[in-house]
Amino acid sequence: MNELQEATTSFETKLFIALFFFLYLWFLIRRTQQSRVDISDFILMSTVAIIPTLFAFLPTLSLEFSHLLGVKFPFVILFGALIFFSFLITHRTLEKLSQQTQKVRQLTQKMALLEEELSKLKKS
């Protein structure tokens, strides 16, 4: 019972987290609809809003998780999960960036080669 009380968040915190959840999800949905965020990125990024909400509104769930993983405080699980998903997002972003850099490099090279061919055609 004492543990559950410790895991329970105050009304103000719940309100703040709920506000963040709705605003951030609304922002993400809008961006996805505008094709500015991939659907897979949407799923990954929405975890940043979903995880704190789950922990705030379902304290028993966070307790179960902390017991399962042998962690004393449920908030450690919360931060651990957030760090994990932030790492996934960073990893994915960097991987995409590397791929895009390679594509930009290839396109830049193609442009230079095509420009040379064009100028040769113009001359002939």
Add this chain to the structure above:
Amino acid sequence: MKKIAIIIPCFNEEKSLPSLIREILQLPRDLTPIVVDDGSQDQTAFVAQKTGAIVLKLPANLGIGGAVQTGLIFAQRHHFDFAIQVDGDGQHDPSEIETLLKAQENSQADIVIGSRYLRSDESQNTFKSTISRRMGISAISMVIRWLYGLKILDTTSGFRLMNKKAMATFAEHYPVDFPEPITFAIAHEHQLKIFECPVKMRERQHGTSSITGLKPMKYMIRVIGYLILYQGRRK
């Protein structure tokens, strides 16, 4: 008659380029200078065009790796027999192109490296290297020997000849960062035969080197890291 492309990667080399191309065209061989302008902000492409060289103008700066690869793709598509990389800053003496070609003929190597450190007569070499740079190059040389079993002294020399096989390999796989030493890892992976021959090099005609101060050490550490990574990839 062998078709020979001289690939000149350039970034803001408007001052040194005209004399370099003139020197190349005066040689008694049929050479085709291909200037790869790596997003220069000066008149590099314009002065190169005026000399009659083929100009590949990259719309953005890709670094020396991207520039050389562009030249190699061009040379491969136009069926050149050999591609010789010559730096645009005038450090590489065009009269030594003949040395590279003769070395290739004798060794039948896929890649011939023009080396600053193999020359027995140092007095002919006007190129001066700093101690930290030499130490860095020696360390990279040791790592290449240890990891790949290749004995190369001048691991950072950009003065090199490539035959069709090497051109085809590098047109497809060319390192973005630190291309000169990393190409040895790729060459080893694709079983390309490498030969190193002595050449004389000059001081750069214009501008200053970007690898000064403690940078050679930083360069060395990063190159060694890449070489280890490539070795892991090969396995």
